[in-house]
Amino acid sequence: MKSQIVIFLFLTVGQCFGQINCTILTSQGAKAPIQNDNFFKALSAANACPQNIESVNALLDSLFQNRKFLVANRGRNNPKQGSFSFFESYAGKNRNADADIFLGHFTHLKNVGGKAVIDLDQSMNKGQLIIELIAWDYSKGYYNFYELIGQGAYNQWFYRGDSKDIILDNQNIYLSQPAQFGHRLRCSGCHTSGGPIMKELAYPHNDWWIKARPLVFENAQSEHVLKRLREVDSAENFSIQVQAGMQKLEASSQFQMIKKSLSIPVQLRPLFCDLEINIQSDILPIDNGPIIQIPVASLGGPFTGRTPIAISKGSYQALLQKFGLQFPETRHQDADHAWLTPVKGHSDLLAIASLKAAGLVDDKTILDIYYSAPIGTLMNKDRCQLLKLVPNTRNWRPGFIQNLKTQNSLIAKALYQRMTDPALTPAAYQKAIGDWYVQTSRKLGAGDLEPTFKQLLLNRQSVIESDISKNPKGQILEPGFRVIFPVKRL
Numbered sequence: 309m310k311s312q313i314v315i316f317l318f319l320t321v322g323q324c325f326g327q328i329n330c331t332i333l334t335s336q337g338a339k340a341p342i343q344n345d346n347f348f349k350a351l352s353a354a355n356a357c358p359q360n361i362e363s364v365n366a367l368l369d370s371l372f373q374n375r376k377f378l379v380a381n382r383g384r385n386n387p388k389q390g391s392f393s394f395f396e397s398y399a400g401k402n403r404n405a406d407a408d409i410f411l412g413h414f415t416h417l418k419n420v421g422g423k424a425v426i427d428l429d430q431s432m433n434k435g436q437l438i439i440e441l442i443a444w445d446y447s448k449g450y451y452n453f454y455e456l457i458g459q460g461a462y463n464q465w466f467y468r469g470d471s472k473d474i475i476l477d478n479q480n481i482y483l484s485q486p487a488q489f490g491h492r493l494r495c496s497g498c499h500t501s502g503g504p505i506m507k508e509l510a511y512p513h514n515d516w517w518i519k520a521r522p523l524v525f526e527n528a529q530s531e532h533v534l535k536r537l538r539e540v541d542s543a544e545n546f547s548i549q550v551q552a553g554m555q556k557l558e559a560s561s562q563f564q565m566i567k568k569s570l571s572i573p574v575q576l577r578p579l580f581c582d583l584e585i586n587i588q589s590d591i592l593p594i595d596n597g598p599i600i601q602i603p604v605a606s607l608g609g610p611f612t613g614r615t616p617i618a619i620s621k622g623s624y625q626a627l628l629q630k631f632g633l634q635f636p637e638t639r640h641q642d643a644d645h646a647w648l649t650p651v652k653g654h655s656d657l658l659a660i661a662s663l664k665a666a667g668l669v670d671d672k673t674i675l676d677i678y679y680s681a682p683i684g685t686l687m688n689k690d691r692c693q694l695l696k697l698v699p700n701t702r703n704w705r706p707g708f709i710q711n712l713k714t715q716n717s718l719i720a721k722a723l724y725q726r727m728t729d730p731a732l733t734p735a736a737y738q739k740a741i742g743d744w745y746v747q748t749s750r751k752l753g754a755g756d757l758e759p760t761f762k763q764l765l766l767n768r769q770s771v772i773e774s775d776i777s778k779n780p781k782g783q784i785l786e787p788g789f790r791v792i793f794p795v796k797r798l
């Protein structure tokens with residue numbers, strides 16, 4: 309009898325809230341227009357509106373290949389709050405690297421009989437973010453962005469917008485003071501370039517679960533979490549899929565058309581400025597051996613292309629001590645891997661490659677502009693400011709060089725020199741980088757580490773202070789949610 313009542317109630321609630329047809333809403337509350345992505349199609353065809361991650365899995369598992377990945381939000385060595393993010397992908401059955409659908413959901417601690425247990429955070433609280441999802445739209449040639457949001461008694465799917473909306477939201481970044489952001493969708497705050505992101509894109513993916521170094525827990529896990537942990541995949545595979553997803557977006561002619569509809573300064577922006585960042589580090593965990601390997605992109609930027617530079621762990625740790633670094637929630641002085649460093653975003657580099665393919669820049673121009681800022685700096689404001697001198701014409705170089713000539717700043721003078729020096733060829737840059745690498749390896753190897761270490765701290769700070777971290781809707785480093793870098797002990 310009792311079970312009949314329960315079933316009856318369940319059906320009534322289900323019918324009220326969209327079991328008959330699953331309505332996806334826009335942010336304005338209207339019915340979302342039909343989208344040509346595999347998630348929208350699956351949802352439209354389903355006879356029940358998925359209300360949580362398990363029902364999304366049930367809906368999509370039969371159609372596509374699922375993979376699950378895990379990151380420790382507050383740092384690998386700080387699991388006690390039970391805060392993890394699961395990211396999942398769905399790819400066509402024979403196209404493993406090419407995911408059509410990405411989604412994310414989160415864990416929290418739940419009180420089970422007086423014991424804190426890590427559980428999936430799928431509660432229906434009003435306004436609660438339950439699932440976020442990105443799906444490739446085959447007609448548009450770019451991504452759609454969705455969210456499942458708690459409404460108290462049920463959960464509602466929203467279509468928030470697409471890669472085009474993000475590009476439009478972000479078109480004024482660095483080009484207006486104070487920073488101006490569009491309001492189309494909150495996803496623009498962090499998915500700055502309109503596609504998937506993964507901060508720790510490069511191996512060893514510091515705070516992620518990788519096969520060579522699974523994550524650790526301080527609390528028991530619910531059945532739902534345990535089931536996922538048995539299936540969790542190594543973050544290298546997520547990195548492959550995210551990179552392929554960025555590449556697919558960049559290679560899409562429709563996406564390129566949107567970017568080409570914007571001004572030439574906006575198009576050149578990923579070269580002068582940093583729109584997205586990634587995070588790199590030593591390959592091996594910090595407790596492994598007496599040597600630390602510094603990723604060269606941290607010291608010389610993305611065009612350096614050299615192997616990491618080895619330094620002594622002792623002198624590195626002395627600097628952690630000297631500068632009083634510590635994680636805010638633990639006693640750890642450093643992350644799981646040493647020299648955790650922000651670097652120029654992979655999506656910016658893909659965008660620069662497209663600029664080159666479109667004939668807007670050549671190798672010399674790329675290197676002239678990139679290296680006009682002091683080597684090893686990130687988020688360099690002076691170089692980014694020079695974007696204002698770029699005339700809005702495809703043949704922008706002559707006018708830009710003329711404009712540089714009228715400027716008094718050191719960087720403008722230096723860049724003028726570079727761009728008008730025919731002897732400064734890409735080959736000459738390679739030679740200079742080679743010499744720089746030898747000198748830097750020698751200097752750091754001999755223990756002269758402090759200036760480089762200070763630059764690392766400045767670069768971390770530069771991300772937090774940069775315009776891309778000023779969008780009130782969200783910041784790439786996700787302060788308050790992710791704990792990534794150690795900070796100065798108070």
Ligand code: HEC
Pocket residue numbers: 379395396410411412440441442453454455468493494495496497498499503504505506507508550781782783784786
């Ligand atoms: C506060 C920053 C922030 C905002 C705002 C944000 N995301 Fe993300 N999202 C991230 C980060 C960062 C990752 C990757 C995980 C990492 O690097 O730690 C991510 C990952 C994802 C993923 C997994 C695929 C991928 O890109 O790695 C999906 C799906 C996703 N986000 C959807 C959304 C949607 C949809 C919105 C808007 C409704 C949104 N996100 C808004 C920061 C954000």
